[in-house]
């Protein structure tokens with residue numbers, strides 16, 4: 001039995017079966033590559049599902065963790081720390097750079113789903129009893145509130161009754177108009193690109209349309225940038241050009257360290273008062289120091305992400321594939337995504353299959369054309385086979 005197989009067997013004996021059997025046991029990573037327990041190298045085209053913005057073992061992250069954990073590791077929210085304050089100010093700067101005119105305020109969390117929970121509480125405070133809308137095929141997380149906003153019967157129906165009622169609306173201007181016409185809307189939650197649904201970008205102009213509807217209805221526009229934010233699409237926020245009332249962030253924010261944020265603009269950033277929300281670990285100095293280091297690095301990578309994403313897309317399109325997404329969050333249309341994902345894995349490429357006909361790529365933002373070239377060559381070589389039944 002290989003070391004990989006032994007580790008996977010031990011994993012299965014120790015852990016609840018929420019994820020199925022792991023595909024590999026990984027032992028180390030460097031840049032855009034990881035190595036499995038048997039020493040085989042893989043190009044990580046998934047980046048921990050759009051998380052490892054700086055790849056693996058980036059010196060800025062290693063340095064930030066080491067320095068902070070050796071100085072001040074955890075303090076509770078009765079106190080603050082320099083990295084927490086600097087992170088909050090840097091997130092404000094990210095929003096100012098993204099065109100936000102109103103001042104924003106930040107609530108730090110430990111994950112994406114917790115950022116969505118915070119957003120939901122803000123929505124309740126904004127308009128108690130108001131209707132909450134989300135888009136069909138949305139994914140906003142798995143805790144009870146976020147699960148209520150997630151439109152995936154297979155993962156939610158077994159947990160009914162959920163935490164309130166959410167109405168799911170098709171992502172078209174006409175359907176949004178009809179939903180708002182019913183009155184008393186407190187908020188609409190939207191992902192600029194629906195990542196878990198298979199990297200489905202919203203129709204052009206839909207976010208601005210929703211902004212106008214929210215303004216007219218006194219409703220909050222909540223944009224979930226957990227998968228798309230922090231440079232993933234080649235700009236800080238994929239929703240650039242539209243100013244939300246609340247934005248949720250996580251994944252790439254910590255470059256691999258667990259941290260998220262719920263960001264409120266204007267009045268939405270002032271609704272929480274002492275006691276209305278909290279979390280023991282949120283804003284932990286180590287997580288804050290790592291996120292701050294990540295943001296500083298990502299700032300210098302935005303153009304690289306844009307250019308590399310365009311190059312990758314053009315290579316795949318030239319090979320005959322349908323490609324969706326933006327920057328380094330891309331989907332490739334294939335006939336049988338699980339088969340293609342498994343085959344790519346045997347060839348040393350980590351990808352995933354969010355739906356039966358989609359391969360998702362969300363590599364580290366530092367990935368280069370020369371890292372990607374063997375992958376695009378293989379995709380070109382197997383184009384017919386991967387796209388046909």
Ligand SMILES: Cc1ncc(COP(=O)(O)O)c(C=O)c1O
Pocket residue numbers: 111112113114116139140141142191195196224225226227250251
């Ligand atoms: C858009 C979006 N929202 C929320 C979440 C939940 O984040 P987490 O898994 O960190 O709880 C995800 C995770 O995939 C996501 O893609």
